[in-house]
Amino acid sequence: MKYICTSILFITCISIVSVFGGEDCCRKIGKAKAALLEAIDTLQRTNRLLGESSAIPSNKVAFHARLTPYVTLGSAQTVIFDHVITNIGKAYNQHTGHFTAPFNGIYVFACTFLQTRGTGVHLQMVNNSSEISKGYGTSGSGEAGVMTAVIYLQKGDVVKVRHYPGKGSQTIHGHWSFFTGYLL
Structure with a gap:
């Protein structure tokens, strides 16, 4: 030039x-x-x-994923939010439903979920195997459940959303349920 x-x-x-x-x-x-x-x-x-x-700095981490199918969950079954909308840092795995912390730091997580008509849904957010948040979507029509957590994670820690243990089978609504997380 x-x-x-x-x-x-x-x-x-x-x-x-x-x-x-x-x-x-x-x-x-x-x-x-x-x-x-x-x-x-x-x-x-x-x-x-x-x-x-x-360019996005290499230490940035954020994801946002949606559940597309209706899923009937068994006890402690992981919810796999299969449609990834954002995955900066590639820390969320849409095949397992696991978020694996790539760095030590403070992370924020949120999950919004909708149950199917006539059934409630009990969900739990866990870090490795420890509960960090839980939520319930009531059995009324169009009632959503929400969970949030702010937690310090070490590199390699795994955060996921799962069905609450011992709650029998419950169905979560596809297309209206999301899992989000990011490094502060």
Whole structure:
């Protein structure tokens, strides 16, 4: 880009000098050339900085996933939110339903879920095997359950949503149930 602009400026300078002549004209064109080259350098530096800042830093972690099918859950069964909408850092696995912490840090998790008509749903959010939150969607029509947790995780810790142990089979509604998490 720099060389194309310089070449165009040089050709313009020769054309003007040959038509109008004079030293004063060449001096003005020389100043214009210097200003143009400085502007090109500034634009290139700005583009490099913008390019670097638009990339997502490697220590960012966030995911948002939705459950697509209706799922009838057995005791302590993991809910697999299979449709990943966002997965920055690739820490959520849509095949297992597990979020694995890639870094030590404070994480925020939320789960919103809807039961099918006529049945309640008991869910539990666990870190490794310890409960960190629980929620219940009542048996009324269109009643949602919600769970949230803010927790310090160490690299390799696993957070998942599962059916509450010992609650018998209950059905969770597809398309209206989400699991979200991110590193603060």
